[in-house]
Amino acid sequence: MSTSPRERSALALQRAAGQLGTAAMAGMDAQKAWFRDLSAEDRSWVGMIVQAGISEFVRWFGEHDDSWSLSTEKDSALAAQVFGAAPRALTGVITLEQTVELVRLTIDVVEENLDNLLEDDLAPVVHEGLLRYGRELAFATAEVYARAAESRGAWDARLEALVVDTVIRSDGDEGVLSRANALGWGNRGDVVVVLGPMTGGSTVTAFDDVRRTARSGGMDALCAAQGEQMVVILGGVASPPQAAASLLRHFGDGPVVFGPPAPDLTSAHRSATAALSGRRVARAWPGAPIPVAADDLLPERTLAGDNAARRHLVEQVYLPLA
Numbered sequence: 001m002s003t004s005p006r007e008r009s010a011l012a013l014q015r016a017a018g019q020l021g022t023a024a025m026a027g028m029d030a031q032k033a034w035f036r037d038l039s040a041e042d043r044s045w046v047g048m049i050v051q052a053g054i055s056e057f058v059r060w061f062g063e064h065d066d067s068w069s070l071s072t073e074k075d076s077a078l079a080a081q082v083f084g085a086a087p088r089a090l091t092g093v094i095t096l097e098q099t100v101e102l103v104r105l106t107i108d109v110v111e112e113n114l115d116n117l118l119e120d121d122l123a124p125v126v127h128e129g130l131l132r133y134g135r136e137l138a139f140a141t142a143e144v145y146a147r148a149a150e151s152r153g154a155w156d157a158r159l160e161a162l163v164v165d166t167v168i169r170s171d172g173d174e175g176v177l178s179r180a181n182a183l184g185w186g187n188r189g190d191v192v193v194v195l196g197p198m199t200g201g202s203t204v205t206a207f208d209d210v211r212r213t214a215r216s217g218g219m220d221a222l223c224a225a226q227g228e229q230m231v232v233i234l235g236g237v238a239s240p241p242q243a244a245a246s247l248l249r250h251f252g253d254g255p256v257v258f259g260p261p262a263p264d265l266t267s268a269h270r271s272a273t274a275a276l277s278g279r280r281v282a283r284a285w286p287g288a289p290i291p292v293a294a295d296d297l298l299p300e301r302t303l304a305g306d307n308a309a310r311r312h313l314v315e316q317v318y319l320p321l322a
Helices: 005-015 017-031 040-063 078-083 088-092 096-117 123-169 175-182 203-216 240-246 269-284 294-303 307-321
Strands: 190-197 220-226 229-237
Touching: 005 017, 005 040, 005 123, 017 040, 017 096, 040 096, 040 123, 096 123, 123 175, 123 220, 123 229, 123 269, 190 240, 190 269, 203 220, 203 229, 229 240, 229 269, 269 294, 269 307, 294 307
Parallel strands: none
Antiparallel strands: 190 229, 220 229
C-alpha cells in the first residue's frame, strides 16, 4: 500500500525527532549563557520541552491537511502537550523571553535540517507547516506564562490579605514577617497603618496604585480590603503624616486615619489598633484634618471606651501635667 507525500514526510520527521532534539539542545548550550547557568534538573526539563515540541510538530503536521485549519480542539491543547510535562515552577526559573528564545532556536534547528531529511518536493510543504506551527507554539507559550502569572497574582493577593489580617488581629506573630518578605517587604524603617474608605473601582487597580505611590516615596506597602475599608501597611516611613497624605488620592470620600509608628512589622498591631479605633470615632470631630493621626483623636477614642486611648491620655498628658 503506497503512502502519501504527507505521510512520508511525517515518517521522516518522526525518525529524526531525537536527532533534532539533540541538535536543538546543543545549540542552546552553545548560544545561550542563561541555559548553561541552569541546574542539571532544570536543563533536563528544558530538554523535555524541546523534545515534546518537536514530537508535537510531527503529530500536528501529520494530522493537518493543506488547508492548515488551526481552530481544532487538538490545536487548543498545544500548550498542555508541549509544556505539560514540565513543573509549573519552571516558569519562575526561565523567563518568558528565554522561553521564546528556546522556541525560536528549536524551530530554526528543525528548519535547517528539513532539506536533508525530506525529498525535494516535500520540503516546501513542511517548511510552510513549520511556520504555521511556530505561530501556534508562540501563542501556547504566551498562554502558559499568562496562566502562571495569573496564578501567582491570585496567590500573592491571598497571602497579602492574610498578612494584613494577621497584623490587625494579633501582636508579635513572627511568621508574619516571612510571609511579608515573600511579597517583597523590605523590613526597613518604621511601620505605619493607614485606614480609609475604598474607592468605587477595582481593588486590584487601587492596590497597584497605592504600591506604586509608596515605592515612589521609598516605602513598602501591603494592602487589603476589609468591608468598605482599605487597610494599607506602610514600611520605611520617615514622616507618618506625609506618608499618609501621599496616599490620600487612592482613598474614597471620608476620614483617613493613620496610627502611630511601630519599629517593625511584628509590632505594627499597635499602629493598626489605634488607627481602627480612630477611624471608628473620626466623624465625632467634624473639623478633623484629612488624614488625621489616631493620637489626635484620643478624646473621642476615650469617650468611646478605648482603654488604650485612656491609658495613653493618663500617661502622656495627665501625669506630666500633674
